[in-house]
Amino acid sequence: PEGAWVLNGDRGLTYSSALPKGSEIVAGQWWPANYKGPALVSIEAEVAKTLGIGVGDSLTISLLGVEVPAQIASLRTVKWDNFGLNYVMVFSPGSLDAAPHNMVATLTVSKPAERILAKSIPPTFPSSSLIEVGEVTAQITVLLTQMAQAIAAAASIAILAGIAVLVGAIAAARQSRIYDSVIMKMLGSTRGQILGAQALEYGTLAVVLGLVSLLLGMLAAYYVVVQIFDFSFMPDYSILALTLVGGAGLTFILGIVGSLPILAARPSEALRSL
Incomplete structure (x- = not known):
């Protein structure tokens, strides 16, 4: 289905003695600049793969009711995002000269x-x-920017929801942590030792959560970017690292701040309430 567009409707055709800019030969060879033999054609590699054809095969196009046979001389990849002109099929000089056509250029x-x-x-x-096309590309840029902002807003909501869950979990475990703290004090532990133990716990929790979120987030992002939008997957690792460090740091700080009131609990009051 992704390649059906090649056979739906008319296709733009061109001929050239030189390899178009933004193209790279991946199979076969480009014809000489002074080539004057039978018709040859170069096809975009993904299209050729979809159609199940390759170098040395033949195809026939119908041009204004006239059938033009040609042999596939090469396959090439095309950088469609360079704002230059390029075509799925490029013929050798002389193949289409007799057909009425227009000259096209980009500036x-x-x-x-x-x-x-x-x-x-x-x-x-x-x-x-x-x-x-300047205004068109500007509109596309605005659209992509709005999409990025919407995704960032959704991610921010998810992060805020995670923070709320984390605060709730700390509050729910407050009573049990007070009991643990009191028992450790009665066994001779200092406040620094208790705080260090809890810092180690929250630090481990922050690292584990960061790694799990990194794995799940990268898998989800790869699926959306590559499978749905058909874009190249190029994450910004600096922003990724900053987000992970910030999230892990925030988890750690919230845990430690939530532990400070626990350290101030008096054993007699805590045990009496239990």
Whole structure:
């Protein structure tokens, strides 16, 4: 299903003597610049894999009712995100020359030059069409930014909910911790030793929770980014490390702060209440 678009509707075609920018040959060879033999074609590698074809195979396209057979000379990967022109199929020179076609180009210019081009190209080339994509890419950027903000907001809610659960767990275990603290005091433990034991406990808890959240979060993020959105998975490890350290540190601090009132409990009062 992911490759069905290749066979649905018409496809843009082109011919070229040189390998288009943003392309890289992964199988076969590109034809010489002065090639004048039978029609050859270079196909995008993922499309060729979907169709089950490869170098040396033949295919036939129907161009304005005329069938044009061609042999596959190479497979290539294409960087579609470089804002240049590229096509699924690129033919050798001479293959499509006789068919009516248009010339297309992309230009990357500054904002002032953009306005100058918009005014100067139509009078010079009356049959040309100028399509400005700057605003389109800006809208896409805004959309992706809003998506990132929504994801960050959802993650923040999850973190706040986790903090609330952690505070509740500390409060629920308060009575049992007071009892443990009192028994340890009666056995000769100092406040520093009791606090150190609880710091070790909360530190271990923070590390374990951080590792578990890292594993589950990375798996979930990989599935959403790669499987659903079909993007490349490139996590920002600096932000990831900062989040883990911050979360573990916050867990540790909340645990220690919650332990301070326990240390102040008097054995007589604590045992009487129990």
